[in-house]
Amino acid sequence: MPLRAMSIADAVMAAELTAASPGAAHWSAEAYADLLRSHDSAQVNGFGLVATADAPGGELLGFICARVVVGEAEILNLAVSGAARRGGIGGALVAAAVARAFALGAERAFLEVRQSNAAARGLYQKLGFAAQGIRRGYYSNPAEDALILALTKPPA
Numbered sequence: 001m002p003l004r005a006m007s008i009a010d011a012v013m014a015a016e017l018t019a020a021s022p023g024a025a026h027w028s029a030e031a032y033a034d035l036l037r038s039h040d041s042a043q044v045n046g047f048g049l050v051a052t053a054d055a056p057g058g059e060l061l062g063f064i065c066a067r068v069v070v071g072e073a074e075i076l077n078l079a080v081s082g083a084a085r086r087g088g089i090g091g092a093l094v095a096a097a098v099a100r101a102f103a104l105g106a107e108r109a110f111l112e113v114r115q116s117n118a119a120a121r122g123l124y125q126k127l128g129f130a131a132q133g134i135r136r137g138y139y140s141n142p143a144e145d146a147l148i149l150a151l152t153k154p155p156a
């Protein structure tokens with residue numbers, strides 16, 4: 001499926017997709033727009049990638065957004081639309097975002113995930129992310145601890 005850079009025009013659809021995805025962070029469209037604008041220095045690079053249906057003007061099937069700050073990347077949000085799950089889109093988005101972050105200078109990629117989110121944990125584990133610790137009470141609605149996962153850039 002095609003992947004492309006996320007644009008500010010995708011922000012509303014990304015917000016709608018996460019509103020329907022309990023495991024994702026529920027950001028406003030403006031929060032995505034702010035992230036995508038945060039790439040104006042050598043130290044901070046916010047970016048997003050979207051997966052679309054394989055047709056001109058295809059609908060957004062999933063997205064990921066991330067930020068590289070001084071050599072470390074953080075995966076900030078990820079969602080695939082319900083009907084498109086288990087088709088490899090989430091894995092392709094994470095792999096592409098990690099590759100982009102490493103190309104932008106990150107040495108490690110981090111993320112937080114709800115302990116109960118078996119789908120996302122399975123995905124990250126498959127891609128080589130390893131547990132680094134727990135942030136107690138990190139999530140609300142419902143309250144839950146976060147697992148911190150990380151992936152180190154492989155040697156060249």
Ligand SMILES: CC(C)(COP(=O)(O)OP(=O)(O)OC[C@H]1O[C@@H](n2cnc3c(N)ncnc32)[C@H](O)[C@@H]1OP(=O)(O)O)[C@@H](O)C(=O)NCCC(=O)NCCS
Pocket residue numbers: 021022023024025077078079080081084085086087088089090091092112113114117118119120122123124126
């Ligand atoms: C997590 C999510 C992005 C996965 O997207 P996806 O396109 O379905 O993922 P993929 O098809 O690439 O799956 C890759 C691997 O992840 C794991 N996985 C995905 N869904 C799973 C599920 N429901 N249960 C267990 N493992 C699962 C599997 O290891 C899978 O590999 P396999 O299909 O060979 O078994 C999707 O379920 C989603 O949008 N969830 C709601 C939002 C969310 O939780 N975001 C993560 C925030 S940290």
